Amino acid sequence: MIAYLERFVHGNDVESRQADEEDDCSSLCDALDLQGSIDCVATGLAGKDFGGVYSFKPLGFVKPANSDDVARVVKAALRSSNLTVAARGNGHSINGQAMADRGLVMDMRSMEDHFQVVRINGTPYADVSGGALWEDVLKRCVLDFGLAPRSWTDYLSLTVGGTLSNAGVSGQAFRYGPQTSNVAELEVVTGKGDIIICSEAQNPQLFFAALGGLGQFGIITRAKVELQPAPDKVRWIRVVYTEFEEFSRDAELLVTRQENDSFDYVEGFVFLNSDDPSNGWPSVPLDPQQAPFDPSRIPATAGSVLYCLEVALHYRDTDHPSTVDAVVNRLLGRLGFLRHLKFEMDLNYMEFLLRVKQAEEHAKANGDWDAPHPWLNLFVSKSDIADFDRHVFKNILKGGVGGPMLIYPLTRSMWDTRTSVVIPKDENDEIFYIVALLRFTAYPKGPSVEKMVAQNHEIIKCCINKGFDFKLYLPHYSSQEEWKAHFGNQWTRFVERKASFDPLAILAPGQKIFSRIH
Numbered sequence: 001m002i003a004y005l006e007r008f009v010h011g012n013d014v015e016s017r018q019a020d021e022e023d024d025c026s027s028l029c030d031a032l033d034l035q036g037s038i039d040c041v042a043t044g045l046a047g048k049d050f051g052g053v054y055s056f057k058p059l060g061f062v063k064p065a066n067s068d069d070v071a072r073v074v075k076a077a078l079r080s081s082n083l084t085v086a087a088r089g090n091g092h093s094i095n096g097q098a099m100a101d102r103g104l105v106m107d108m109r110s111m112e113d114h115f116q117v118v119r120i121n122g123t124p125y126a127d128v129s130g131g132a133l134w135e136d137v138l139k140r141c142v143l144d145f146g147l148a149p150r151s152w153t154d155y156l157s158l159t160v161g162g163t164l165s166n167a168g169v170s171g172q173a174f175r176y177g178p179q180t181s182n183v184a185e186l187e188v189v190t191g192k193g194d195i196i197i198c199s200e201a202q203n204p205q206l207f208f209a210a211l212g213g214l215g216q217f218g219i220i221t222r223a224k225v226e227l228q229p230a231p232d233k234v235r236w237i238r239v240v241y242t243e244f245e246e247f248s249r250d251a252e253l254l255v256t257r258q259e260n261d262s263f264d265y266v267e268g269f270v271f272l273n274s275d276d277p278s279n280g281w282p283s284v285p286l287d288p289q290q291a292p293f294d295p296s297r298i299p300a301t302a303g304s305v306l307y308c309l310e311v312a313l314h315y316r317d318t319d320h321p322s323t324v325d326a327v328v329n330r331l332l333g334r335l336g337f338l339r340h341l342k343f344e345m346d347l348n349y350m351e352f353l354l355r356v357k358q359a360e361e362h363a364k365a366n367g368d369w370d371a372p373h374p375w376l377n378l379f380v381s382k383s384d385i386a387d388f389d390r391h392v393f394k395n396i397l398k399g400g401v402g403g404p405m406l407i408y409p410l411t412r413s414m415w416d417t418r419t420s421v422v423i424p425k426d427e428n429d430e431i432f433y434i435v436a437l438l439r440f441t442a443y444p445k446g447p448s449v450e451k452m453v454a455q456n457h458e459i460i461k462c463c464i465n466k467g468f469d470f471k472l473y474l475p476h477y478s479s480q481e482e483w484k485a486h487f488g489n490q491w492t493r494f495v496e497r498k499a500s501f502d503p504l505a506i507l508a509p510g511q512k513i514f515s516r517i518h
């Protein structure tokens with residue numbers, strides 16, 4: 001077997017190399033005797049991602065049926081001198097992170113559907129496959145059990161293993177932490193091909209390494225995700241500010257209040273003081289049936305960018321509407337938004353969590369979903385966020401990004417420092433911000449990909465030059481030096497974890513952190 005695993009790197013002319021590779025892959029498939037299968041020819045999806053910027057053709061697209069299949073594939077790669085393995089969740093990375101150039105890509109969504117609700121010391125957990133989509137976890141938990149995970153992402157066609165390998169952040173993270181803070185146990189196939197159950201009490205090193213581990217230490221094949229009773233309904237509200245200081249003060253107030261004295265979801269975004277369809281006034285109203293944004297309500301003194309605070313309150317069908325109104329009015333009463341620019345709607349809890357699905361359908365219909373998405377996500381410390389606003393939103397991005405520009409506060413104490421996730425350094429500040437520049441409008445409707453990528457670099461450069469305390473979220477670098485700087489004083493621990501769990505650097509080569517050891 002090793003002979004054909006070796007051969008795939010040596011071919012010269014493209015056609016004979018491709019033929020060799022298909023032969024190698026087919027022989028590998030026979031030798032592995034998987035319950036699942038390997039696709040050696042139509043590997044198209046495995047070489048693409050949502051970012052649409054990078055594309056690498058793999059040797060094969062493995063469809064594992066279960067954890068044993070995953071382990072067999074990793075062990076085969078271990079026996080070769082060159083082969084790498086990338087778990088692919090739903091391929092919603094931006095920079096080729098789930099790809100393996102001439103390696104094996106593992107389609108985690110093809111794994112056997114595993115779903116069970118279990119109780120540990122009375123607390124319910126969903127025991128789910130690493131390849132499960134969060135939207136399916138939501139539906140099963142709510143419809144069959146009246147329960148739901150506590151911490152989400154905004155968009156749910158992402159896999160459990162994919163978001164747990166990063167962090168998983170949305171408007172609930174201020175209260176419950178990222179998704180990585182809401183998991184009790186994982187089953188992981190390490191880069192040594194071992195199938196290991198891990199938790200805070202059992203194999204904790206692997207557990208914390210894998211959470212936020214960018215796929216570097218193992219492939220998450222199962223996770224136990226904490227649940228809570230699902231609310232029935234949600235009041236979803238957007239309010240508008242002209243001044244960043246007032247917007248951030250109110251957002252910070254909401255994320256630091258007690259649970260019964262705040263909203264259940266807090267996010268925000270920057271928008272343009274213009275009629276720009278994707279970044280201006282029309283991006284604020286929640287429901288097209290309701291009154292549109294009335295720009296005459298904006299004071300003449302307002303600048304070219306405005307701020308929208310987005311909040312939501314959970315409630316039960318049995319709650320009287322006047323009770324919900326009273327709670328909302330009390331919570332909003334403390335805030336300093338422009339009183340006549342408030343948008344709200346009531347919807348079912350599942351509809352609320354699936355709200356981006358509608359935007360997806362719209363973007364698919366007009367071609368924006370399949371266009372390139374050179375997104376940039378950052379965590380910025382509270383102490384630098386006002387300067388960030390001034391230099392980045394009010395200056396570099398004053399023309400918008402052709403899509404949402406999210407900005408909202410997160411609470412540091414909800415992030416477990418034992419995981420591999422990296423956040424800004426300043427430990428004295430409980431608050432730091434996530435900034436997400438979700439570019440949707442590419443050439444020919446908008447700027448070229450090169451221009452958008454150059455603007456991302458300009459923003460990063462600006463943060464470095466100004467000495468901001470920031471980290472990239474969903475990071476992407478091309479040299480180990482940059483990775484070292486990204487991890488800072490966590491680099492040594494990251495390298496030690498790699499040596500323990502994936503010593504030959506087989507896993508997640510698309511992150512470009514370590515090179516395969518031959």
Ligand code: FAD
Pocket residue numbers: 049050086087088089090091092093094097098099108130131152153154155157158159160161162163165166167168169170214215216218219220221474508510511
């Ligand atoms: P993939 O892109 O397939 O994989 C990501 C990385 O994880 C790769 O390195 C891969 O090798 C590794 N990996 C995948 N599965 C596993 C596994 N089972 N075990 C180990 N490693 C694995 N993020 C947020 O935090 N909050 C948001 O609100 C949010 N919204 C988004 C909206 C959209 C439209 C998109 C495209 C992305 C969004 N993201 C958000 C980012 C998203 O969380 C990450 O890109 C995530 O990695 C995507 O999950 P995936 O299943 O597609 O993973």
